[in-house]
Amino acid sequence: MSARALPYRPHNHDDCVSQALAEARAICQEQHARLTPTRERVLELIWESHKPLGAYDVLAKLASEGHSAAPPTVYRALDFLQQYGLVHRIASLNAFIGCAHAGEHHTGMFLICRSCGNALELTDTTVSKAIHEAAGAEAFVTEAITLEIAGLCPSCQGEQPNG
Amino acid sequence: MSARALPYRPHNHDDCVSQALAEARAICQEQHARLTPTRERVLELIWESHKPLGAYDVLAKLASEGHSAAPPTVYRALDFLQQYGLVHRIASLNAFIGCAHAGEHHTGMFLICRSCGNALELTDTTVSKAIHEAAGAEAFVTEAITLEIAGLCPSCQGEQPNG
DNA sequence: CTGCGGATGTTATAATGTTACAAATTCTGC
């Protein structure tokens, strides 16, 4: 598995998509989960870019391609994809993004550019270890971590320092 | 300024409230910001417990005490309070909680118990340093950090390990 | 008094997410 492209750098994004879909198929097969056409299409739409996409944006794209769809269709697909670690929900944006480390049992940390909207998923053991230790020091049992960093990506610095 | 009580331990919570209000008044005076009755009352309601409170919960409490109020009233007060660092928004819960470190220029990290609902705000320099370094390694300019840990607080462990 | 700016009131609406139940599809044991 090659290194991931940085979202805010020009890159052949079709590779991102096909790699994500291939991994998804493999993971679902291994886990005996059914990556149905709707679920796969939703995953593909989420991967259309590296910008987190709202559920209703996905819904609109589905509708625009003739797929009769209502909110539960999308939310169910997204729930499924989250369950198998194929997408993440970005709580601070009410939006969803494809997981860049599917199947790797990781704690995602997202760098979200407020200018271009792209999000980069990182895993950093120093960070997650520090978090677990801080929580452990309070005798708290960690189950889920939401870590989202808003700011400016390298490409957007200098251009518009302010909104 | 004494150490804060742990939210999930029995404590004299009136002290939490009065300390928070006193700090808020001091901060607003210093910053030439107007802590109007509505804003102060909203802050007080947020501080009614250590559980994050939804905007519409605040609204209901205001209404129940005769204060004619609509959503914008609450959201405006919450915006103001956030702006002056007196409350935090918990993105993963769509809820708000009083800041335990008002005026201290900090990055809050929240331990949120899924059983009792209480949230503890920590500041941990090891964690924030690790986060800033990880973001810096990607040449990302950090502006805001959302860090919310869901799990079980000490008081709730053992009782109901599952939902 | 008068005008100005911040704060609030009021109504309506947008955006996000869920419940409930019916219909269709897929799987399983035979």
Next chain:
DNA sequence: GCAGAATTTGTAACATTATAACATCCGCAG
């Protein structure tokens, strides 16, 4: 293949969270 069970999908209504737009009030400077 076929009956029944389980999963998935369709559909309509609804719940929750948040904002837009505009009128009004209030404290204060001139």
